[in-house]
Amino acid sequence: MIAGRAVRVRFAPSPTGSLHIGGAKTALFNWLFAHGEARRQGLTGTFILRVEDTDRNRLVPGAEEGLRDALRWLGLIWDEGPDVGGPAEPYRQSERTETYLAAAEDLIAGGHAYRCYCTRDRLERVRTEQQARGEAPGYDRHCRALPPEERAAQEAAGLPSVVRFATPRDGETVVRDMIRGPITYQNVNLEDLVLLKSDGYPTYHLANVVDDHEMDISHIMRGDEWIPTAPVHTLLYAALGWEMPAIAHLPLILAPGGGKLSKRHGSTAVEEFRTQGYLPEALLNYLALLGWSFDASTELFPPERLLESFTLARVSPSPATFDYAKLRWFNQQYINHVISVDDLAGRVLPFLSGAGLVPDGPADASHPAFGQVRELSALLKDRLETLADAPEHMRFFLVDELDPYDPALLVPKKVEPLDALAALEAAGTALAGADLADEAGTEVKMRALADELGLKAGQLFMAIRVATTGRTQSPGLFATLRAIGPERVGERMARAVDALRRHGDEVVGADD
RNA sequence: GCCCCUAUAGUCUAGCGGCCCAGGACGUCACCCUUUCAAGGUGAAGAUCGCGGGUUCGAAUCCCGCUGGGGGUACCA
Incomplete structure (x- = not known):
C-alpha cells in the first residue's frame, strides 16, 4: 500500500486563529497515517508540524502557541516542528524566505515563472471587464509576454512586482489522488498563480511545494479544498525537476445545515470543546469516524485502537456533516464506560x-x-x-448549605402536606439513628418506615431526596445519603421539616 | 459563469456484480429494569440505495447524462 520508504507527513496550519475542528481532523489523519499505518508496516513514520505564517496581514499573535496547545491536548504529538526542531529546520515558513526566493529565481531562469508588475487596480479592472463580457475571471498574463525593454523599464522604475508561475497553455495535467484516483485537468483552465508576493513572502503554492520537497515529505494529506490547486502544484514540481509526494485530499466537514461549519452552528474550535468538557479521546474518536470506518459495526476507537486500525484506503471521498449529538454520545461513552x-x-x-x-x-x-x-x-x-x-x-454533595427549598417538592404526589411533614420528621429521626455507611441497612429501615406511615417507598424516598439534595434527581438515594454524610443529612432533614412547617399551608391543594 | 469533487434513512456509515426487497451507530418512539434521573436491555418507525438511461443472466455496486450538495475561481491559506 505505502511505497517502501520512510513516511513523512506534515500538518501545516497557519497561525491565524485557533485550531478548527476541520484542521484537527486533518492533523489526526496525518498522525494516524504516520504513527499508525506506516509504523505498523515497519516503516518509520514521522509526523511533522509546520507553521505556514506567510500571510503577514492575517497573523494573530499567540495563535501558533494556541495551535500547539490544542494539538498537544488532543495527543497528536509531532516528531518535528518549530518548538522541538528536527533535521529540516526551521519549521516556520517566515524563517525560510531565502529558500523560496531561490526557488523562484530558479523558475524564472528556467522560463517557468516571470515577474509581474501589474497593479492591484489593473487586476481589479481586468476582472470586472472579464465578468462584464461573461468570461472566466483570471489574470490575463499581461506581463508574461512583456518585451524585454519594457520589462527593463519596469525594473529601472523600481516598481513592486510579484513572481507568477508560467502555467503551460496546452496539454493536460493529471493529479493522482490516493483517495479518489486520477483527476485530469486541461491546462488552459489553469491560472498563472502568484508564487512570490510583493512583500517578498511566498504564497502557499510556492511555499508548500518547496517545503514539502526540502522536508522530504512522502505523502501530502490535506483538506479537500485544495483539490483545485493540485494540478498547479503538480506542474510546479515538474518545473523544479522534483518528484512530487503522493497526495490525498481528505473529506471536508460540513455544517448541519450545509456549507462550512461556523460559530452559528455551535463550537468550531478545539479549545471550545475542551472548555465544554469534552474528552480528547472522544473528540478524536468522533472525528476519525467522520470519513473513515473500520468495518460495518465498530464504533469505539480509543487512540491506541485508532493507531492499530487506521488505513488510508478506508477513508471515504465524500464530505460529512458534523453531528453535535453524536459527539456528545461518544463523550458520554468515554466518561461512562471507557476511562477509569x-x-x-x-x-x-x-x-x-x-x-x-x-x-x-x-x-x-x-x-x-x-x-x-x-x-x-x-x-x-x-x-x-x-x-x-x-x-x-x-454541587449538593460539596456545598454546606442547600439553596432554599421549594416546599411543594417536599410533599409527594397524592399526600397531604401534614402527612408529609410527619413523614419527614419520622424519617429524620430514623436517619439520625441509622448507620448511613450501611446502605442496604438504611434502605431496609426506610422501607419499613414507609409501610408504617402508609406511604409507598418511592413517595418517602422522593421526599427524603428533595430534603437532602434539594433536587428531584439524584443517584440512588442510599448511596447519595452515604456520600452526603450523617451530619449534613441531619441538618438538611431538620431544615426541610422547618421549611414545610412554615410554608406547608401554601402547598395545600397545590399538588393536584 | 467556468473548473473540480461528491451522492446508501434526519445524521455518520457497511456494502467494492448474485450472501442485500440493504447491515451497524447517533437521533426519535415504545417497552423492560427501577426509589427519581441516568446507565443498561429489548423492540419499532425510518432508505423505491438522488433521478433517467445503458452494460449484464443478474447492479446499491460498472458506464453515460441529469439533478442535488460541496469546494475553487485573491499578492489567504
Whole structure:
C-alpha cells in the first residue's frame, strides 16, 4: 500500500486563529497515517508540524502557541516542528524566505515563472471587464509576454512586482489522488498563480511545494479544498525537476445545515470543546469516524485502537456533516464506560474548582478533595455527558448549605402536606439513628418506615431526596445519603421539616 | 459563469456484480429494569440505495447524462 520508504507527513496550519475542528481532523489523519499505518508496516513514520505564517496581514499573535496547545491536548504529538526542531529546520515558513526566493529565481531562469508588475487596480479592472463580457475571471498574463525593454523599464522604475508561475497553455495535467484516483485537468483552465508576493513572502503554492520537497515529505494529506490547486502544484514540481509526494485530499466537514461549519452552528474550535468538557479521546474518536470506518459495526476507537486500525484506503471521498449529538454520545461513552473512575475524578477537578466547589489544586490524586471527588465520580459517571456537567451534578454533595427549598417538592404526589411533614420528621429521626455507611441497612429501615406511615417507598424516598439534595434527581438515594454524610443529612432533614412547617399551608391543594 | 469533487434513512456509515426487497451507530418512539434521573436491555418507525438511461443472466455496486450538495475561481491559506 505505502511505497517502501520512510513516511513523512506534515500538518501545516497557519497561525491565524485557533485550531478548527476541520484542521484537527486533518492533523489526526496525518498522525494516524504516520504513527499508525506506516509504523505498523515497519516503516518509520514521522509526523511533522509546520507553521505556514506567510500571510503577514492575517497573523494573530499567540495563535501558533494556541495551535500547539490544542494539538498537544488532543495527543497528536509531532516528531518535528518549530518548538522541538528536527533535521529540516526551521519549521516556520517566515524563517525560510531565502529558500523560496531561490526557488523562484530558479523558475524564472528556467522560463517557468516571470515577474509581474501589474497593479492591484489593473487586476481589479481586468476582472470586472472579464465578468462584464461573461468570461472566466483570471489574470490575463499581461506581463508574461512583456518585451524585454519594457520589462527593463519596469525594473529601472523600481516598481513592486510579484513572481507568477508560467502555467503551460496546452496539454493536460493529471493529479493522482490516493483517495479518489486520477483527476485530469486541461491546462488552459489553469491560472498563472502568484508564487512570490510583493512583500517578498511566498504564497502557499510556492511555499508548500518547496517545503514539502526540502522536508522530504512522502505523502501530502490535506483538506479537500485544495483539490483545485493540485494540478498547479503538480506542474510546479515538474518545473523544479522534483518528484512530487503522493497526495490525498481528505473529506471536508460540513455544517448541519450545509456549507462550512461556523460559530452559528455551535463550537468550531478545539479549545471550545475542551472548555465544554469534552474528552480528547472522544473528540478524536468522533472525528476519525467522520470519513473513515473500520468495518460495518465498530464504533469505539480509543487512540491506541485508532493507531492499530487506521488505513488510508478506508477513508471515504465524500464530505460529512458534523453531528453535535453524536459527539456528545461518544463523550458520554468515554466518561461512562471507557476511562477509569480515578481518571474521571482527575479530569473533573478543574471543572469543580472553576465553579468554586473545591479549592484550586493539582488535577490528580494529590488534590486534597480527590478522595471525595472520586467517590462522587463513581456515583455520577453514568449521568455525565460532559465534564462540564459535573459541577451541577456534584454541587449538593460539596456545598454546606442547600439553596432554599421549594416546599411543594417536599410533599409527594397524592399526600397531604401534614402527612408529609410527619413523614419527614419520622424519617429524620430514623436517619439520625441509622448507620448511613450501611446502605442496604438504611434502605431496609426506610422501607419499613414507609409501610408504617402508609406511604409507598418511592413517595418517602422522593421526599427524603428533595430534603437532602434539594433536587428531584439524584443517584440512588442510599448511596447519595452515604456520600452526603450523617451530619449534613441531619441538618438538611431538620431544615426541610422547618421549611414545610412554615410554608406547608401554601402547598395545600397545590399538588393536584 | 467556468473548473473540480461528491451522492446508501434526519445524521455518520457497511456494502467494492448474485450472501442485500440493504447491515451497524447517533437521533426519535415504545417497552423492560427501577426509589427519581441516568446507565443498561429489548423492540419499532425510518432508505423505491438522488433521478433517467445503458452494460449484464443478474447492479446499491460498472458506464453515460441529469439533478442535488460541496469546494475553487485573491499578492489567504
